[in-house]
Amino acid sequence: MDTTAEISQALPYLRRYARALTGAQSSGDNYAAATLEAILADRTLLGETGSTKTDLFRTFHGIWSTSGAQIEVQEDDAPRKAAQRHLSRLTPNTREALLLHTVEEFSYTDISKIMSIAQTEAEELVDLARREMADAVSGRVMIIEDESIIAMDLEALVVEMGHRVTGVARTHREAVALAGEEMPDLILADIQLADNSSGIEAVNEVMGDLGTCPVIFITAFPERLLSGERKEPAFLIAKPYTQEQVRSAVSQAMFFASTETLN
Structure with missing residues (x-):
């Protein structure tokens, strides 16, 4: 090469x-x-x-x-x-x-x-x-993930880090409804959801309705969202991920969360 x-x-x-x-x-x-x-x-x-x-x-x-x-x-x-x-x-x-x-x-x-x-x-x-x-920051985290085992793993990691999970959504519609109940400080979102809807579209609707917060997208094809040619995520981890990758990404993203939850 x-x-x-x-x-x-x-x-x-x-x-x-x-x-x-x-x-x-x-x-x-x-x-x-x-x-x-x-x-x-x-x-x-x-x-x-x-x-x-x-x-x-x-x-x-x-x-x-x-x-x-x-x-x-x-x-x-x-x-x-x-x-x-x-x-x-x-x-x-x-x-x-x-x-x-x-x-x-x-x-x-x-x-x-x-x-x-x-x-x-x-x-x-x-x-x-x-x-x-x-020890630096803590906040509310919403998880958008349709695979139950992955969702449980992410939730356990986030809670272990000292954050509170507002809930887990499996579809676009569930994500919008969950965010409407309590706006998170950070969103962890898969790209492909259970009803074949897009995690990106779900996040965009949440942001359009309720305001902005950092988002970490999880995908098996990270290079597709790192072209620099269009609006793309600031935080991205690849599947299969390691627990250390999730911890690091969450820690980094939390620095850019709502001022109300920064300690």
């Missing part, structure tokens, strides 16, 4: 990582685009680690760190301002290390190359991130 093909293959996952860090598709994709521009301007950025994907993330990390790792905040965006305050209290580089290890599934060796740190420090950052983020 040539370098261009390798970059194309890795780019959707760089978008996922960038969106999770910034909490939004637009700002995350802007960072991904800046990464590509940097590589086009200086091809020596590739070949530093022995892996094109690792080089891509390494270049991104350099840009992200230089920019001050700031999420995009509009003047009237109170929830994201609150998120920035909470993020500022975390130890630097902990969120990045946690996402790289758990969601993007990089080894500690690769993380050390991406972040230009020792492997032992990468391990320490991930451990510290787990502790800091576990």
